[in-house]
Amino acid sequence: MCGIIGFAGRDEAAPFLLDGLARMEYRGYDSAGIAVRSETLGLQVNKTKGRLQVLSDLIHGGADMKGNLGIGHTRWATHGEPNDINAHPHVSEDGKIALVHNGIIENYAEIKEQLMKYGVKFQSETDSEVVAQLLGYHYKECGSMLEAVGRVLRRIEGAYALGIICADYPNTLIAARKDSPLVLGYSEKGNFIASDVTAIIKHTRDVVYMDDGEIAILTPDSIDVFDDEMNLQSKEHSVIDWDVSAAEKGGYPHFMLKEIYEQPEAIRKTLSPRIREGKLVLDDFHMSKEYLQEISRIFIVACGSSYHVGMVSKYNWERMLRRPVEVCLASEFRYSDPLVDDKTLVIFISQSGETLDTMAALRESKRLGGRTLAIVNVVGSSIAREADDVLYTWAGPEIAVATTKAYSTQLVLMDLIGLYLADLLGTVSKEEYQTILQAVEALPEQMEAELKGLENVSYFASRYFNHDSIFFIGRNLDYAMGLEGSLKLKEISYIHSEAYASGELKHGTISLIEPGTLVVALGTYGPLFDKAMSNVVEVKARGAEVLALTVEEQLEKMQKVADSVVVVPGTHPVVQPSLGILPLQLFAYYVALQRGCDIDKPRNLAKSVTVE
Numbered sequence: 262m263c264g265i266i267g268f269a270g271r272d273e274a275a276p277f278l279l280d281g282l283a284r285m286e287y288r289g290y291d292s293a294g295i296a297v298r299s300e301t302l303g304l305q306v307n308k309t310k311g312r313l314q315v316l317s318d319l320i321h322g323g324a325d326m327k328g329n330l331g332i333g334h335t336r337w338a339t340h341g342e343p344n345d346i347n348a349h350p351h352v353s354e355d356g357k358i359a360l361v362h363n364g365i366i367e368n369y370a371e372i373k374e375q376l377m378k379y380g381v382k383f384q385s386e387t388d389s390e391v392v393a394q395l396l397g398y399h400y401k402e403c404g405s406m407l408e409a410v411g412r413v414l415r416r417i418e419g420a421y422a423l424g425i426i427c428a429d430y431p432n433t434l435i436a437a438r439k440d441s442p443l444v445l446g447y448s449e450k451g452n453f454i455a456s457d458v459t460a461i462i463k464h465t466r467d468v469v470y471m472d473d474g475e476i477a478i479l480t481p482d483s484i485d486v487f488d489d490e491m492n493l494q495s496k497e498h499s500v501i502d503w504d505v506s507a508a509e510k511g512g513y514p515h516f517m518l519k520e521i522y523e524q525p526e527a528i529r530k531t532l533s534p535r536i537r538e539g540k541l542v543l544d545d546f547h548m549s550k551e552y553l554q555e556i557s558r559i560f561i562v563a564c565g566s567s568y569h570v571g572m573v574s575k576y577n578w579e580r581m582l583r584r585p586v587e588v589c590l591a592s593e594f595r596y597s598d599p600l601v602d603d604k605t606l607v608i609f610i611s612q613s614g615e616t617l618d619t620m621a622a623l624r625e626s627k628r629l630g631g632r633t634l635a636i637v638n639v640v641g642s643s644i645a646r647e648a649d650d651v652l653y654t655w656a657g658p659e660i661a662v663a664t665t666k667a668y669s670t671q672l673v674l675m676d677l678i679g680l681y682l683a684d685l686l687g688t689v690s691k692e693e694y695q696t697i698l699q700a701v702e703a704l705p706e707q708m709e710a711e712l713k714g715l716e717n718v719s720y721f722a723s724r725y726f727n728h729d730s731i732f733f734i735g736r737n738l739d740y741a742m743g744l745e746g747s748l749k750l751k752e753i754s755y756i757h758s759e760a761y762a763s764g765e766l767k768h769g770t771i772s773l774i775e776p777g778t779l780v781v782a783l784g785t786y787g788p789l790f791d792k793a794m795s796n797v798v799e800v801k802a803r804g805a806e807v808l809a810l811t812v813e814e815q816l817e818k819m820q821k822v823a824d825s826v827v828v829v830p831g832t833h834p835v836v837q838p839s840l841g842i843l844p845l846q847l848f849a850y851y852v853a854l855q856r857g858c859d860i861d862k863p864r865n866l867a868k869s870v871t872v873e
């Protein structure tokens with residue numbers, strides 16, 4: 262979604278801003294702009310619809326904009342279509358204040374109406390301009406930027422991360438946050454604000470995460486953070502421990518492909534600190550056996566691919582824990598008057614840690630007295646900080662919009678937690694515990710070997726890329742994995758695709774199968790392989806073209822029915838989806854490549870969804 266960068270320093274600001282925005286392009290956007298202030302030229306603002314390159318060309322790579330104080334923004338349209346005028350920064354009527362905003366101002370319409378009555382003229386259709394104009398109005402009235410910002414923050418409702426500069430304040434960048442992430446970066450060259458550390462990692466690893474309700478004042482030499490009553494805060498610094506190269510393509514044509522191939526290593530990093538001498542050690546997870554025995558309900562709440570991890574985990578956890586586990590879409594859960602109380606464990610899965618629906622569901626669960634555990638990839642993100650406990654997936658920065666390595670690390674981490682809980686509760690035998698743990702430990706090597714042998718996936722993609730509707734079918738864990746395979750395909754290749762539990766097909770969807778329809782049949786789940794096969798036979802009988810996925814052991818049977826078969830290594834059923842998902846990710850990637858799609862930045866999508 263939208264990206265914010267701001268710089269108060271000693272060097273020219275524009276190149277820093279453009280570079281920071283380029284590093285956040287992956288988040289998804291439709292227009293971009295920057296504002297820079299200099300003593301001689303005052304506030305200069307340039308913004309435009311389309312790719313960042315268009316903006317960069319317009320200002321000759323930043324050379325046309327002078328000054329060492331500035332803000333920049335990439336916009337993902339919500340209020341008002343993507344065009345030059347609706348792009349940020351927005352400027353107050355008197356031209357003195359420029360502002361960038363992430364989030365949504367819920368009461369913007371009433372504020373706009375009031376300001377218009379006072380004669381303020383608006384340029385754009387956005388909720389964000391309302392904040393700029395309100396700021397301009399109060400600044401004119403009180404003559405102090407800080408006082409004006411305070412008044413505005415007390416008036417606006419909704420979510421915001423704000424970056425503000427004023428022509429009258431040579432070295433001052435003001436930032437504020439509520440329900441939308443903002444990080445402060447300290448460097449020799451000056452100080453930064455950013456909505457995503459990726460934007461500033463090239464310049465600094467020394468960061469502070471702003472909390473809700475805080476205001477920060479940055480100069481080239483200092484950053485002061487205040488609470489909403491302007492009390493100075495003492496903030497804890499964090500060190501970003503990943504390298505800038507982790508957020509670069511490193512020779513791969515797309516981030517998505519790079520991230521697919523990074524999965525074995527990401528899983529290694531997620532596992533290694535948690536397995537010691539054949540035993541699971543979850544240092545950062547504090548739940549006693551007694552407490553766990555009292556838990557009467559377990560929910561897993563998430564969106565998109567993270568929800569699909571929840572689907573896999575439901576099957577696995579119920580089997581291992583012998584107690585019900587409910588998986589809920591965060592956007593539904595938060596409004597469903599959920600049955601959460603102090604005997605409920607609610608687990609939130611999120612790569613970004615900023616997904617608004619997941620965040621809201623977390624807050625609702627806490628309000629109802631539930632115990633919350635977050636499975637998050639981005640350190641210091643809002644969900645990670647607000648949950649009672651957090652376990653990180655150490656996937657490193659994930660840049661492609663379509664998740665791959667974050668999904669895989671979530672999957673193994675959920676396997677580990679399920680096994681850990683089952684061991685604590687005594688619902689798995691010692692032998693089973695060891696067998697599953699060994700299967701998990703073997704995953705990185707197995708995945709490395711598997712990735713080397715999946716060349717045929719690009720061939721199958723070139724054979725099937727022009728289908729306009731594709732069905733993924735499977736039973737149990739294969740069904741859960743199919744949901745993710747199908748989402749991957751549709752989000753980056755724009756092919757209509759659906760995942761169905763194989764046994765459910767004949768209750769309606771099979772009417773869509775006609776000669777030539779492509780069905781991706783998933784047959785990696787051993788215990789139900791024969792049942793799944795019957796469903797493959799059913800679609801074949803209706804003329805479907807079948808691309809199947811199975812394990813070596815079942816290859817012969819599958820070859821007799823399917824038109825094409827991809828083989829994946831076999832393992833314990835609990836961890837089989839970790840190996841099964843790789844060819845599905847690659848299939849989506851190569852199909853999208855064949856269709857000439859913008860793989861890393863698919864249309865209409867954003868990396869982290871911070872609006873409802």
Ligand code: M6R
Nearest residue numbers: 565566567611612613616663664
């Ligand atoms: O950051 P989160 O894991 O909370 O994001 C949830 C979904 O928005 C995300 O998984 C989305 O579905 C991806 N585009 C999937 O590739």
